[in-house]
Amino acid sequence: MIIGIPKEIKNNENRVGITPAGVDQFVKAGHQVYVEKDAGLGSGFTNEDYQAAGATMLDRADDVWGKAEMVIKVKEPLAEEYPYFRRDLVLFTYLHLAAEPSLTKALVDSGITAIAYETVAVGRSLPLLTPMSEVAGRMASQIGAQCLEKPKGGKGILLGGIPGVKRGKVTVIGGGVVGTNAAKIAIGLGADVTIMDVSADRLRELDDIFGNTVHTLMSNPVNIADAVADSDLVVGAVLIPGARAPKLVTEDMIKSMRDGSVVVDVAIDQGGIIETCDHITTHDNPTYVKHGVVHYAVANMPGAVPRTSTVGLTNVTIPYALQLADKGVAEAVAGNASLKSGVNVMDGYVTYEAVARDLSYEYKTVDELLE
Ligand SMILES: NC(=O)C1=CN([C@@H]2O[C@H](COP(=O)(O)OP(=O)(O)OC[C@H]3O[C@@H](n4cnc5c(N)ncnc54)[C@H](O)[C@@H]3O)[C@@H](O)[C@H]2O)C=CC1
Numbered sequence: 424m425i426i427g428i429p430k431e432i433k434n435n436e437n438r439v440g441i442t443p444a445g446v447d448q449f450v451k452a453g454h455q456v457y458v459e460k461d462a463g464l465g466s467g468f469t470n471e472d473y474q475a476a477g478a479t480m481l482d483r484a485d486d487v488w489g490k491a492e493m494v495i496k497v498k499e500p501l502a503e504e505y506p507y508f509r510r511d512l513v514l515f516t517y518l519h520l521a522a523e524p525s526l527t528k529a530l531v532d533s534g535i536t537a538i539a540y541e542t543v544a545v546g547r548s549l550p551l552l553t554p555m556s557e558v559a560g561r562m563a564s565q566i567g568a569q570c571l572e573k574p575k576g577g578k579g580i581l582l583g584g585i586p587g588v589k590r591g592k593v594t595v596i597g598g599g600v601v602g603t604n605a606a607k608i609a610i611g612l613g614a615d616v617t618i619m620d621v622s623a624d625r626l627r628e629l630d631d632i633f634g635n636t637v638h639t640l641m642s643n644p645v646n647i648a649d650a651v652a653d654s655d656l657v658v659g660a661v662l663i664p665g666a667r668a669p670k671l672v673t674e675d676m677i678k679s680m681r682d683g684s685v686v687v688d689v690a691i692d693q694g695g696i697i698e699t700c701d702h703i704t705t706h707d708n709p710t711y712v713k714h715g716v717v718h719y720a721v722a723n724m725p726g727a728v729p730r731t732s733t734v735g736l737t738n739v740t741i742p743y744a745l746q747l748a749d750k751g752v753a754e755a756v757a758g759n760a761s762l763k764s765g766v767n768v769m770d771g772y773v774t775y776e777a778v779a780r781d782l783s784y785e786y787k788t789v790d791e792l793l794e
C-alpha cells in the first residue's frame with residue numbers, strides 16, 4: 424500500500440503521524456511511504472532520518488495526499504485539507520467528530536473511509552487514546568499550577584503550599600486515564616486532590632491506587648457544585664467514547680469560584696465539560712478569563728511536547744496501521760473488532776453510533792457496508 428504522512432498544520436501541532444522507526448516497519452513489510460518535507464522536524468526527526476528509513480520525501484502536502492492510499496496523521500484535518508478527501512482514500516488519525524460537524528460533513532460527502540484513533544476499543548480501553556491522555560493529564564496539573572501564578576492571571580497560590588500555609592485544592596472530574604495522570608502530578612506537587620467519577624468501581628480502584636493521598640467522590644451535580652466552589656484548580660477529564668462531552672460544570676458553578684481560580688478542560692476535544700469553555704484555545708493564546716476564572720481549553724495539548732508524544736502515539740498506532748496496509752481496509756476491519764470500532768465514516772455514512780446520534784446523521788454499521 425502507498426502510505427502518506429503530511430505535515431500537521433494545526434496551531435503549534437509539532438507531532439507527526441509516524442516516526443522513522445515506523446517508516447522502517449512499513450518499508451520492510453513491502454509498503455511505500457511518502458512523507459512531506461520537514462513533517463518530522465517539530466518532533467526532532469530530520470528529512471534524512473526518514474530517507475534513511477526508506478521514505479520518499481515530497482515538497483507539497485497535495486502530492487502526499489494525492490499519491491497516498493492511506494494517510495496517517497495526528498490531528499483532525501482542518502478545512503484547507505478537506506479538498507484532499509476522496510472515496511478511495513483511508514484516513515487514520517484523531518477525529519473527535521461529535522465536536523466537528525463541518526469535518527464530519529466533508530468526510531461523509533467525499534465517501535472516504537475515516538478511522539478515528541480515539542474510538543479504536545479493546546474491551547473498555549481505548550489503546551490509541553491512552554498515551555496522549557497520559558500526556559495531557561500530566562500536563563493539565565503542570566499547566567494548572569502555572570496558571571495559578573499571578574503573572575499568568577491566577578490568584579497567586581502555590582499548589583503545594585509551604586509549612587504553615589495551606590495547600591491548594593484540585594478537583595479532577597473524570598477518573599480515567601487523563602484524570603489519573605492529572606491526579607498523580609497534582610499529588611506530586613503537594614496539592615489537596617479530589618477525584619470524581621460516575622463509576623463506583625472506578626472510584627474503588629482509584630482509592631486502591633492513591634490511598635489517603637486523594638479524596639474520591641461520586642460525580643453528581645450536587646457534589647460537583649460543592650467541589651468546584653471550593654477548588655483552586657478544576658480539571659475536566661470525562662469521556663463518553665465518541666460522544667459530545669456532557670456539560671457537568673455550569674456557568675453558575677464557575678461564578679461560585681474565587682477570582683483567579685483556574686479550569687483546564689482537557690475534554691474540550693469532545694466539546695468540553697465546562698459550560699464556559701465555549702471555544703477551543705491554542706498553544707499561542709491558551710487562556711482567557713471569564714467570571715474571574717482563568718480558562719485553558721487547548722485541544723492538542725500533547726502537541727507542545729512532541730518528542731514524547733510522537734513516539735508514544737506511534738508506538739500504539741503502528742500495529743493497527745500495518746494491519747490496514749497489509750490486508751486493505753475491508754479485510755483488516757472485518758477481521759479486527761477493535762479496528763472496526765474505529766471506523767467513524769465509510770462510503771458516505773457515519774458508522775459510529777454516538778457521532779450519528781449527536782450530529783443527526785443516518786447510522787449504518789460497518790458490517791452493513793461491507794456486505
Ligand atoms: N485536550 C487534549 O489535548 C486531549 C484531550 N483528551 C481528552 O480527554 C478526555 C478524557 O480522556 P480519557 O481520560 O482517556 O478517557 P477515559 O475513558 O480513560 O476516562 C473517562 C472517565 O470519565 C468517567 N465519566 C463518564 N461520565 C462521567 C461523569 N458524568 N462524571 C464523572 N466522570 C465521568 C468515566 O467513568 C471514565 O472513568 C477525552 O475527551 C479525550 O479525548 C485526551 C488527550 C489529549
Ligand SMILES: CC(=O)C(=O)O
Binds near residue numbers: 498541552555556
Ligand atoms: C487526543 C488528541 O486529540 C490529541 O492528542 O491531540
